[in-house]
Amino acid sequence: MTDYTKTFRAAAVQAEPVWNNLRGGIDKTIALATEAAKNGAEIIAFPETWIPGYPWFLWLDSVAWQSQFVVPYAQNSLEVGSAEFTRLEDAARSLGIAIALGYSERDHGSLYMGQAHIDKDGTTRITRRKLKPTHVERAHFGEGDGSDVVVVDSELGRVGSLCCWEHIQPLTKYAMFSQDEQLHVAAWPSFSIFEGAVHALGPEVNTAAAQQYAVEGQVFVLSPCGIIGEAAQALFANSEQKRQFLSLGGGHARIYGPDGRSLATPLAQTEEGILYADIDYGAILAAKNAADPVGHYSRPDVFTLQFERARNHKVSPRPAVTAPSLLPDAALAEEAAASSDVELL
Template sequence: MTKNQIRIAVVQASPILFDKLSSMEKIISKTKEAAGQGADLVVFPEVFLPGYPRGLGFGTRVGSRNTAGREDWKRYWESAIEIPGVETEALGELAKETGVYLVIGVVERDREFSRGTLYNSVVYIGPDGEVAGKHRKLVPTGSERLLWGQGDGSTLTVIDTPFGRIGGLICWENYMPLARTAMYAQGIDIFITPTADARDTWQSTIRHIACEGRCFVVSSNQFVTKDSYPADLACYEDIKDDPGIMCRGGSAIVGPLGEYVVEPLYNQEGMLIADLDLSLVAQSRFDFDAVGHYSRPDVFQLIVNRQKQDIVRGFNQE
């Protein structure tokens, strides 16, 4: 039976970029703080582990890459994690100790084939300490494609919990109407949108998703200052003239009719705490259900390929 009430904590913070240990320490401290306030679900921003390298070019121009940029990228690669791996085991112990569900944006290093590709991923960890699922961003946005590979349909993840079904998409994936529909079709109740977008238009996006999906939308963003960047990066010059605040945040929680449960938080670190009434999801679908009575399968149909896309088949990759 689904519980109607859940207390959710949304973390708006940033680690020291390229520093896996800093990220893990902050995840531990913020999770314990949230659990101390009775949270059942704790959400961290896009690629919080080990951080979003906003403004850095990694020595790239169209048609060329330089050696210093490759060195910085290797440093970023070394700060990524594998799923499962040492870090997810530690996070599992944390979730089990605190009794919460953890949703964390991570940079994931491929562990099956070349081990050279990174992905912008979200990992879901249950209070039993196990990895409940993950999602890899389908299309990295703009110059993010220099860093991260493309995910596939096998990680369009929605997870059953005692308080409803949770899942989500990462940042600008949420502008993909068919990806959103694939999530709605899995009966999602709490739609989680880790992001790096601090613009006002992002707020329009998450409120629209709440209205369209008739679900709660939880958006977690980082508050990032320039002093969280290691000054010894080869590409540090890329941001030397940028303002002190690199990302102002804008984390928020929206109800299933598009109203703010907690309004956006800007220009500071913080944690949003809210009690969500999941009975409101069912109430909201009385007059609109995008994949139910308001769908027209005689006119529109969506085919979702959920197969894992491997470059080589037939080898045991474990």
């Protein structure tokens, strides 16, 4: 049964990652989580691919030029269940704060845009992958599947996460809303690339997408965001043109309530820090009284969504071939009934 009486303090990060440095990224994650816990937060949310940083090289030059970054990036990506991942679980437990993390996941040599929710007791409730990497990201990252569109129970209620432009996918959003989500993490890399150019990657679109998610789903949205600093430019921008494309700043972290209101004062675009807001799930009920698109404001007689939630297994073992049974027919029937989930009447 969903609890709408819970109140707590939440935090969203706006900071520059420790680029291509797995250990350094985990150290900075724990340092920020420590700061948030001292300030009373019970959850802290981090940007998209916070560890080891968003691969901005994908946007800046040819595939041949990008190749110099591929191996270091993969080497510093995070494996779920590894010793490094366990450090984060231990930190959440010792600090008493939930960690909503964005990271590049390495699995059997392939990379995925991952997110995890680690509860205050150190238990990992969600590990998911971005369902469809955006634009040039598809040259670097694999895809998720239906099992990655998930909302789960946690110590802080019903929580879910999506990355970046998953927030402009109407069907993905509706599938999330249908799972009684209360707290949502909308993770972003930064909004500085190609600043001033005619494109759809700027802060106006992306902050609006996070705000609209809060309104459409009647949920609280933590919207952490990375920034571009001098370290990023030194690593990725080896020309003046690249430095203009990948400009300093781009931080637009936000926290929104279920009525779309901004609950925290934004930081300057170039400023590292943490946004805080007090969460009261009672506000969700007030918002849903006006419009609940998966409840009283829906029209299932007109529109329905087909949602395949199963995980896609790349290798499936063939069923074992057993020898014909020599049991009599009555014994076979009893054996079948005992192994079946269907009650025989």
